[in-house]
Structure formats: structure tokens, C-alpha cells
Amino acid sequence: MTQIEKAKEGIITAEMNIVAKNEKVDVEWLRNEIALGRIVIPKNKNHDFPAAAIGNGLRTKVNANMGTSEKHCHFEEELEKMKVAVQYGADAIMDLSTGGDLHIILQRILKESSVMVGTVPIYGVATRLLAEGKEIKELDPEDLFREIEIQAKMGVDFMTLHCGITKVSLSFLENDKRVCGIVSRGGALLKRWMKENGKENPLYEQYDRVLDICKQYDVTISLGDGLRPGAGADATDRAQVAELLVLGELVDRARDKGVQVMVEGPGHMPLDQIEANMKLMKRLCSEAPFYVLGPLVTDSAPGYDHIVGAIGGTIAAIHGADFLCYVTPAEHLCLPDVKDVKEGVIASRIAAHAADLVNNVAGARQRDLTISKARYDLDWETMFTNSIDPELARKRKMESESSEEDHCTMCGNLCAVKNDKSM
Numbered sequence: 064m065t066q067i068e069k070a071k072e073g074i075i076t077a078e079m080n081i082v083a084k085n086e087k088v089d090v091e092w093l094r095n096e097i098a099l100g101r102i103v104i105p106k107n108k109n110h111d112f113p114a115a116a117i118g119n120g121l122r123t124k125v126n127a128n129m130g131t132s133e134k135h136c137h138f139e140e141e142l143e144k145m146k147v148a149v150q151y152g153a154d155a156i157m158d159l160s161t162g163g164d165l166h167i168i169l170q171r172i173l174k175e176s177s178v179m180v181g182t183v184p185i186y187g188v189a190t191r192l193l194a195e196g197k198e199i200k201e202l203d204p205e206d207l208f209r210e211i212e213i214q215a216k217m218g219v220d221f222m223t224l225h226c227g228i229t230k231v232s233l234s235f236l237e238n239d240k241r242v243c244g245i246v247s248r249g250g251a252l253l254k255r256w257m258k259e260n261g262k263e264n265p266l267y268e269q270y271d272r273v274l275d276i277c278k279q280y281d282v283t284i285s286l287g288d289g290l291r292p293g294a295g296a297d298a299t300d301r302a303q304v305a306e307l308l309v310l311g312e313l314v315d316r317a318r319d320k321g322v323q324v325m326v327e328g329p330g331h332m333p334l335d336q337i338e339a340n341m342k343l344m345k346r347l348c349s350e351a352p353f354y355v356l357g358p359l360v361t362d363s364a365p366g367y368d369h370i371v372g373a374i375g376g377t378i379a380a381i382h383g384a385d386f387l388c389y390v391t392p393a394e395h396l397c398l399p400d401v402k403d404v405k406e407g408v409i410a411s412r413i414a415a416h417a418a419d420l421v422n423n424v425a426g427a428r429q430r431d432l433t434i435s436k437a438r439y440d441l442d443w444e445t446m447f448t449n450s451i452d453p454e455l456a457r458k459r460k461m462e463s464e465s466s467e468e469d470h471c472t473m474c475g476n477l478c479a480v481k482n483d484k485s486m
Contacts, residue, residue: 065281066106078104078114086121090310096120100314101350102315103323105155105179105283110218112177115154117325121416122424123152123380126181126388127408134189135398137160139351142175144404149178151408151452153389154199154298157181157223161190170217179220181285184210185249190268199255204265208272223327224248224273224285224413226266226470227309227400233257235288241421243293246330250289270313283323285354286310290405291330295362298332311347318349320467324385325352332358334378339384354386355379368394373414380418387411414452441469 069076075482076093082104083090093116102118127148129141130210145156156176160168170425173180178203183269189209192202203211204346211222228250245251253264266273277284290306292298310326326348332340337358337421344353358375359368371392380387393399393405399407430449436446463472 065321065323066097067097067100067276067323067383069319070094071321075467078106080417081114082116082121086116088120092450095321100318100324101352103283103325103352105221105323106180106281107215107218107220108281109216110173110220112179115179117354117386119333119350119385120424121385122427123418124386125152125382125408125411125415126155126157126386127153127404128157128159128388128406129399130158130160131162131168131199132160132398133162138163138171140170141168143169144399144401145172145176147401148404148408149176151405153178153180153379153408155179155221155390158185159183159186161186163189163258166216169214169219173218180218181217181221181223182214183223183249183287183382184214185225189252192332199252200259202252202256202313204269206289208276209272212276215282217277218280219282219284220361221285221325222277222418223249223285223287224266225253226264226270226273226284226313227286227306228253228257228264228289229267229309230257230263232290232305232309236304240303241292241294241300241302243294243331246286246293247289247291249287250291253289258361267309267313270316271320273356274317275324277317278320280321283325283408285405286313286319286324288327288328288330291328291356293299293332295331295360298329299336303329304343307344307347307373311349312357314348314351327355328353328355328379328384329358330356331362332360332375333362334375337375337378341379345383352385353379353386354384355384356388359390365447366392367394367396369403376411376414379419380415381421384418389416409452441480443469 079090079093083093096119102116104114104116106114128146130140153177157226158169188206243253243300257264290302292303314324328344357372358379359371360373360375364371368390369392376387389407389411391399391403393403434446434449447453449457467474
């Protein structure tokens with residue numbers, strides 16, 4: 064039985080107990096939320112790591128993408144990125160590799176990761192197809208289902224599957240001109256295959272087959288937003304909403320089948336549209352956990368998109384997003400390096416924590432209060448220990464001219480706290 068099936072039967076699993084303890088929530092409440100599909104525990108039966116959950120009322124989680132590419136294939140570097148991402152607080156890793164022996168890479172990541180691991184199976188199929196000198200239209204749907212099953216058996220915890228790209232949802236894209244078209248790799252691949260073959264998306268057409276595979280291994284489906292906006296000007300257009308309507312249908316079908324499911328969302332989106340989008344998604348998708356990339360609130364800051372994404376991520380999480388996919392300074396420019404990964408994770412963790420403060424998630428306000436009191440007490444070590452990046456906070460203080468003094472170099476002996484406390 065899967066986690067959602069057990070939850071529906073009133074069974075509290077070992078994973079639920081671990082999550083309840085770590086999140087400081089009542090385990091019976093947690094079981095009920097999982098039964099309703101508002102919380103998921105992405106944990107494959109074949110992957111051994113401490114369970115974590117995503118969804119309503121829990122700490123906002125952060126995912127870090129990594130993986131080799133056709134142009135830059137250094138596997139050990141990707142493993143280092145994974146370790147750095149987890150060190151600085153990533154709750155999940157997605158292996159998006161498209162260069163090298165993809166199964167060996169994934170196997171190693173699954174073995175060494177201490178957090179949940181996600182993939183996009185169509186990447187592997189398309190990568191091998193192109194390596195054989197074939198075109199995307201020659202992709203055999205059987206190879207795609209075979210890849211999903213192979214990865215499920217290997218231990219992948221959640222998979223991005225672009226099941227919502229259909230002939231109907233694509234018709235809205237074609238009749239409503241976009242600035243940036245399709246920016247999802249999986250979405251673009253499926254659109255091309257469908258158009259060149261004149262067929263329906265096999266992931267939608269044979270969705271029950273997808274569910275059967277995922278149920279066997281308790282893989283959580285992450286319904287991909289293949290028609291997400293890739294420019295602020297394209298946000299909340301007909302194609303995005305048309306796909307979302309399909310995803311809502313697929314959420315209900317997954318739950319009925321006993322498969323855990325979450326939904327992916329935008330993308331690029333102006334600040335004033337984020338709240339409405341989060342509420343629309345939750346309404347149409349029956350309160351499923353929502354996984355967003357950013358959102359990026361401006362298209363004008365390449366090189367700083369980790370900041371852009373953090374701004375949008377905070378607003379999104381305040382209004383319903385449960386899972387933030389990090390954005391690095393390399394977004395739109397190149398493959399991120401180790402430093403980019405660290406900065407991306409930290410930016411998203413700041414965004415997540417800022418939202419958790421507003422949402423009064425257990426422990427969030429206490430953390431800030433601890434640091435606030437430590438600042439007034441000039442207790443530097445407590446400040447460092449409770450900060451999101453203790454390493455950097457300690458380094459900046461220790462490398463300053465006031466490293467051995469109780470004040471900092473900004474105010475020196477004019478320190479407001481020191482003068483206030485002396486009264």
C-alpha cells in the first residue's frame with residue numbers, strides 16, 4: 064500500500080511519525096491531510112532516507128536542480144553540487160542530467176542523497192534518441208513508459224510528468240500568441256512529438272498506466288507545467304490555465320488510484336498576479352501541494368535571478384505554494400556551478416522562511432525571536448548558530464576590525480544597543 068492508501072485506511076506509518084516529529088505537528092492531523100491529498104510524502108519504497116513531507120501547514124520546502132548537460136558533463140562536479148545543496152538546506156534534489164550515462168549518474172545520486180530525489184524521465188529518453196542520430200518525432204512512447212518504470216524501480220521519489228499537454232490545451236496556445244512560447248523542455252518535446260505525429264500525448268492518453276507504475280513503488284507524481292509562462296507578458300494566459308484545468312482532473316484520478324500527487328506551477332509572473340494564481344491552482348487542483356519555479360517577478364535581471372525568484376517565491380508561499388524550486392544566478396545564462404547552487408539554495412530558503420513566518424509554521428517565529436534576543440544581548444554565537452547561513456555570518460564578523468569586540472564595525476562604540484542598555 065502507498066502512503067495515501069494507508070492514510071485513508073487510518074494507518075499511521077513510520078514515515079508519518081518521522082514527519083510529525085520533525086514538523087512539530089499532530090500525527091493524526093498529518094495522516095488525515097495525507098488521506099485528503101493536501102500533503103504528500105515523496106518516498107519511494109526502494110529509497111532509504113529520512114522521510115520528509117510537502118504540503119498544507121508544513122514548513123515550505125526547497126528543491127535544488129542539478130545534472131550534467133550535453134555541453135558540460137562532469138559527474139563528480141554534479142555530486143559536489145548535490146552535497147553543497149543539501150549542506151545549505153535543500154529538502155530535495157532533482158537530477159536533470161542530459162549528458163553521460165544517465166542511469167549510472169542517477170543510481171549514484173540515489174545512493175548518496177540524504178533527501179528525496181526527483182527526475183524528468185522524458186529527458187533520458189530524448190537524450191538517448193538524439194545520441195542515436197534520430198529525431199524527436201521518432202520517440203517511441205513505449206520507451207518513455209519503460210524509462211518511468213526503470214527509474215521507479217531504481218528508487219526515484221517523485222517524477223515530473225507533463226501529462227497536461229493535450230491537443231485541447233495546445234489549441235489554446237496556438238490561438239493566443241505568446242512572447243516566449245514554450246520554455247519547458249519536456250513540454251516542448253511533447254508538443255513537437257504530438258504535432259509531427261498527429262497524436263495525443265501518450266502520458267495523458269495512457270495516464271492509468273502511469274498511475275499503475277507509480278503506485279507499485281509509491282512514486283509521487285509531480286504534474287509538470289509544460290505550458291508555464293516563460294515571460295512576465297505570458298503569465299496567466301489561456302494556455303497556462305487550460306493546462307491547469309487538465310491537471311486538476313489528473314490530480315483527482317491519481318488520488319482515486321492511491322497515488323500521491325503534487326502540481327507544478329509558474330514560472331515567470333508579475334507580483335500582482337501571484338496571489339490569484341496560487342488560489343486558482345489550489346481551487347482547480349483540489350488543494351494538492353503546489354511546486355513553483357520562482358516565480359520570477361521580472362525578466363530584467365539575468366545574473367540575479369536567484370533574487371528575482373526569491374521575491375516571487377515568498378509571495379507564492381504566503382498564498383499557498385508548498386515547494387519552491389530554487390533559481391540560481393546562472394538561470395537563463397549557463398549551467399550553474401557549485402557557488403551558484405549554494406546561492407540559489409540560500410535565496411530560496413530565505414524566501415521559504417519568510418513565508419513560514421507569515422503562515423505561522425511551527426518553529427519559524429521562534430527562530431527569529433531567538434536571533435532578535437541574541438542581537439540585543441550582543442550574543443554573536445547564538446546569532447550565527449540560528450542564521451540561515453551560519454558560515455557566512457560568522458565569517459563576516461570574524462574578518463572585520465571588530466572581530467574581538469562585542470560591537471560591529473558599522474557603529475563601533477556608537478552602537479545603539481550598547482547605549483540603550485547602559486541607560
